[in-house]
Amino acid sequence: MNIGSPANLPPDAEIIRRLHEDDESALELLVAAYWKRLERFVDGILDTEGGAEDVVQEAFIRLWNRRRELKFEGSFKAFLFTLARNAAIDERRRSGRRLALSKKIDPPVAGPSPLTAAVTSELRQIAFAAVERLPERRREIFKLARTEGFSYKEISEVLGLSLQTVANQMSRALTALHEDLDRTLENGQDGTSGGAGSCHS
Amino acid sequence: MDGSTALDELIIRVLDGTANAEEADRVAVWMNESPENRQRYEAVELVWNETEPEPVTADVDLSVVPRIVSAAREREAARRRRPAHVLRWALPLAASIGAISFGVWQWTRDTTPRDVFVAPATASATFVLSDGSFVRLAAGARLQHVASPDERRYELEGRALFAVTHDENNPFSVSAGGIDTRVLGTRFDVRELPDGSRQVAVLEGRVEVTSSDGGLELSAGELSLVAPGGSLTKRSVENVGELLDWAEGTLLFKNTPLDQAAREVSWFFGARVIVEGENLRNMRISAWYGSEPFRDVVQSLCAATGAECTVSDSLAVIR
16 A cells, blocks of 8 residues: 655656666556546546546556657656546547546535535635536536646647637636635625526636 | 736645745746735735645555456457458558559658648648557648557547547547547547638547537537637538538548448439448458549459459449
8 A cells, every 4th residue: 555646756867767678567656656546637627526546547558558659858747647538538438438628516505525624614615616517618617726736838739729729718717716625705705506507607 | 918917826825835936936927016916916825724634644555556457458458369450451452452553542642751731731641650550641631649648538629520540548649729639549530610610520430629618529410519719519411522621622540340341432423322242341441532533542442352343423232
């Protein structure tokens, strides 16, 4: 059992060199550092619950099969998330489901666990619900920035978008989320269900 | 990139504690320049604080690593055993066409390995991509390969008709004007309309179209419109001609069933093409045609599939 952290990984160049040499311990380091983060990311792409673990495993299989071809100048983290994203999209296609234009919306105050309730403010729940209501691409960009700590450049690599598009989408996401939070604050935080069915554009 | 949009990322870096001193100073100066700037900073700060993610705490079971390596090995072995089915028809077809000298392959095509493909300003051009896929670029169109770890990725300016080699482990994606079209192996057309919207039309197979506002899947005979703002709509098209409506006209097949190819040849020439026999109808061909006459196109299809042909000016029977 292991909890890794991307911050503790060797430099990208060393990881790539070790992968070139079929060093399975390099794969172990990556799995330890990124598996849970990739699961969280993939879960946001799949339009139903479950299946993220298989998709992440698929991403690592693809990584291992391409280990000797690895040759890029971008961020290795962005590369891994790209693999996972593509595997998730393939899984969505394979499952025969139509692409969800808007992923499931988590109800803002739908029965948090006692532990969650103790540490999560009402405003925070509203913020997370508002994130889920963002248009798919915008939501994906925001989550990569906020949850995974990606730079705009890394996001542009993962999603294959221009830097300008990422910046514009992030700006709109921040504005929309702020409007939701601001509205709630103005209403004295009593608008917990307000906007649950709305959709930002 | 306007000022506030460009500053958002710097604000985020300040909030995350990853900005250096110079960047932090820059944000501070910007924030004090106007009340609007300060409001923006506070807005981003509020959103950032309220969306802080839960830390990743669960353990990772590293026994998955040997399973990953083993699965990768098996898949690689299976890939090596699999016959190159795409070439099964492409090579005999090329040989047949070469032998019968119909000139089908004589017009503009280029197989030189490269990353950028550009059609002349006044004429369309056909290229063979490194994976064997065909692309017909309209006059002035430009297609650029973009390095990607696990897919065949291209960026398109202008209009293009694609016939993509099937590879389920290596999807083919085309970005054009803010929309992405992703396929495994199919034929589809991407173009920009005069009002700035984009159209993706699918002749064969299925594609996934995504814009800034979401995504949808298209099947053969369906057409998607992506408005300049990103909104997506789709509709079915009964007349295959609507999907092939190129001013200059071209026919492009990649591992396409002969029956489907015959329907498109029928539409293209305004003639009738009959294919007899289930086996023949399901045979697959790879080829492109531009200015060749009806008789030559039908004859080349017959030669490639080993069928017999009867051809007049308005009717062909392939049996």
